[in-house]
Amino acid sequence: MDQNKEGVSHWTIKAQQMIINAQNPSVNIHISNSERNFAALEFAHPSATFKNNDVSISTYTTVSLPFNPLDVTTGPQSPSQLQAKMKSQDAVKSKAQNSAFSASATCKEINQAAFQYAMSLSSTDAVRRYRASGRQLSFLDDRQTSNGPQWLMENLVLNYNSTGLTVLSPTLKTDLHVLFSSFAGQTYCKLLSPYRAMEYIYIDSMAPVS
Numbered sequence: 189m190d191q192n193k194e195g196v197s198h199w200t201i202k203a204q205q206m207i208i209n210a211q212n213p214s215v216n217i218h219i220s221n222s223e224r225n226f227a228a229l230e231f232a233h234p235s236a237t238f239k240n241n242d243v244s245i246s247t248y249t250t251v252s253l254p255f256n257p258l259d260v261t262t263g264p265q266s267p268s269q270l271q272a273k274m275k276s277q278d279a280v281k282s283k284a285q286n287s288a289f290s291a292s293a294t295c296k297e298i299n300q301a302a303f304q305y306a307m308s309l310s311s312t313d314a315v316r317r318y319r320a321s322g323r324q325l326s327f328l329d330d331r332q333t334s335n336g337p338q339w340l341m342e343n344l345v346l347n348y349n350s351t352g353l354t355v356l357s358p359t360l361k362t363d364l365h366v367l368f369s370s371f372a373g374q375t376y377c378k379l380l381s382p383y384r385a386m387e388y389i390y391i392d393s394m395a396p397v398s
Contacts, residue, residue: 195223197249199302199382200272204247206293206301207375208280213287216242217280226250229271230340233370236275238283245280248273251381252343266383269344272376278364279373295330295357295377303327306385314390322393323352325385330359336371344378350397353388355380 200221210217215238224232232248250271277292293301303325307315333339338360345356360376 196221197223197247197251197270197272199270199379200247200249200274202301203272203293203298203377203379204245204274206298207274208245208277209290209292210280210284211288211290213284215284215287217245217284218242219245219247221247221249223249223251226252226271226340229273230336232273234273234275234374236279236283236373243280243283245275247275266387267381268346268384270379270381271340272379274375274377276361276364276373276375282364282373292375295359295379296327298377299355299357299380300327302380302382303385306382306389309382310386310389318389318393322389323350323397325353325355325388325393328354328356330357330377333358333360336360336376339376339378342378344380346380346384348392348397353392 198221201219204219208217222232229248229250234245234247236243236245251267252269252271254265254268277289281287281289310318328345331342333342339358342358344358345354347354347356357378357380359378360374362371362374364373366372
């Protein structure tokens with residue numbers, strides 16, 4: 189979903205939909221995504237604009253791949269994280285004031301959805317084997333960061349241990365009313381890649397623990 193010629197993180201688009209969580213919106217909501225390298229992500233600011241009954245949301249993602257200069261195949265090959273910059277639900281509410289919204293998803297809930305999506309795409313045998321013998325994947329509550337640089341420097345926590353894999357997401361949420369408008373109404377998440385979740389279901393949940 190996130191490594192493609194278009195340079196679009198489709199999972200980030202799904203995550204943004206979960207954060208907005210609009211129910212029968214009174215406007216048309218369009219979400220786009222552009223993948224950026226890590227150096228450029230610092231200067232990428234999501235936006236939400238309103239025109240002709242359309243809300244257009246621009247999001248940005250860095251797909252972080254494992255450091256593997258020797259091309260060793262014994263470690264994970266999937267992205268280690270998706271560094272996703274999105275708009276907050278409040279930012280969209282301010283553009284669609286007559287729409288109804290349900291609770292906004294947390295980064296943790298988006299990561300849980302990535303795991304469920306990976307399970308839905310996995311074979312029946314792989315799911316059965318994971319449920320019967322695999323070390324289980326679990327999710328911890330999001331860790332709040334205080335500013336953009338801190339969020340950028342923290343990584344998605346993937347703790348592989350003897351009982352399974354625990355996932356924890358650093359997050360940053362900003363208010364609608366801040367000094368610089370480009371930082372207003374943002375939701376940043378370090379996300380679990382569905383590909384990494386599927387790799388865990390098939391391989392790492394069954395691998396010996398050293």
